[in-house]
Amino acid sequence: MLTTRPRGTNDFLPQETEKWQLVEKILREICAEFDYHEIRIPIFEHTELFQRGVGETTDIVEKEMYTFEDRGKRSITLRPEGTASTVRAYLEHKMSALPQPVKLYYMGPMFRYERPQAGRYRQFHQFGVEVFGSSDPGIDAEVIGLAMVFYQRLGLTGLEVRLNSVGCPKCRPTHRQLLQEFLKQDLEHLCPDCQGRFNRNPLRILDCKNPQCQKITTDAPTVLSSLCSECADHFTSVKEYLEMAGVKYQIDDRMVRGLDYYTKTAFEIIVQEIGAQSAICGGGRYDGLVESLGGPPTPGVGFALGLERIFPTLASQGIELSSRKMLDVYLVAIEEKGHKKAFQLLMNLRKMGIKAEKDYMNRSMKAQMKAANRFNVKYVLILGEDELARDVIMVRNMETSEQKEMMVSEALNFMEQTLK
């Protein structure tokens, strides 16, 4: 127990964190190019924020939140997603007073109490983007385009953008009614899950993977066919903009998102090779969310993408994210006197911005050379018996095996010249 991490959490060891840092760097660069700015939101919030923001009847709120009471008897929840907090911050800091649209991004851990499996963890990391204040369909396309630029920059191929419109509060009830009427006659032939969905969320039935349900719903009315003119126009326009952005997409009129706040545009980016958890990115428009959290009517669009899921995708496509930075210099020393001198030199080299290391295990000279070799350094500085006695230092080029005796200050200069 003491030496076991909690279920569904991960330790990322240096080899992996280097890759994470690289991915994060790419994300930040792209955000700068697209004019998105980072917001850092708390890891926990008042529980009500997620209940109202994400939706009372969603799986997330019903069974996946880490909720607890703090010492002040407040109900607190570890954030299961980032949109609700971002909206809260937008309102709390009166960002509606800023020039619109406000384009934000965030990155960090999210928490959901789920049964872990490949690509699904209880603490996982998302990068997400949110745009407030514009209902321009161009923004929907920009947001999707941003995600695609990111994947492209990583070198990923074969990603599929699935696009749908889930309508708005004006047209969705109409569709819901049509759908329920259509399904009524076959209600008892639907799978138990779908029978439960019939009243609660009939849209989901269209998305069911049960073959029997799929058969029944083959000719069911789709959301797209019942969009109001505003939503239909918006959808048409989003498609046009996507084409202009060079983003290939596939209409999936059965795709439904699991969060209640989506309106109009809904999209997913999926990838084949990483198993059942194939959605690598998901998002859409949420024009009613800001208002439902007590703000002025404010349109919004955004997405979240799972950082954990990109690494298996990269691996399966044979893409190596290696940025293994090697050291420049290794100091080899013997005896206390030599080690002290080496330590001083080491710190000086580092102050000059040179990546350097020395032995702290009291190893033999031979073992220190092996270590230097493992670090793949260009130079080894040797402080052995002779050098100590004559107050010089041996500078060995590890590539050519040439070595030359120098004064210490001379060696420092030489390192600065050749390595900087």
Place this chain on the structure above:
RNA sequence: GUGGAUGUGGCGAAGUGGUUAACGCACCGGAUUGUGGCUCCGGCACUCGAGGGUUCAAGUCCCUUCAUCCACCCCA
């Protein structure tokens, strides 16, 4: 939450009731008394995820538990 599979050193992996738990990689040391990458030699699991049980005897059988993986559900 439901169904299924798995669990041997840091990693990979033999072993399917019977003395000291193969091997490879990694790591440490030596061959080379002051010098690396190759080679050779040596070292490295009071113990087989954890706890309990069956048995003269268990890594090997049974139970419980934990964890991982796969599918469902759902999502990123």
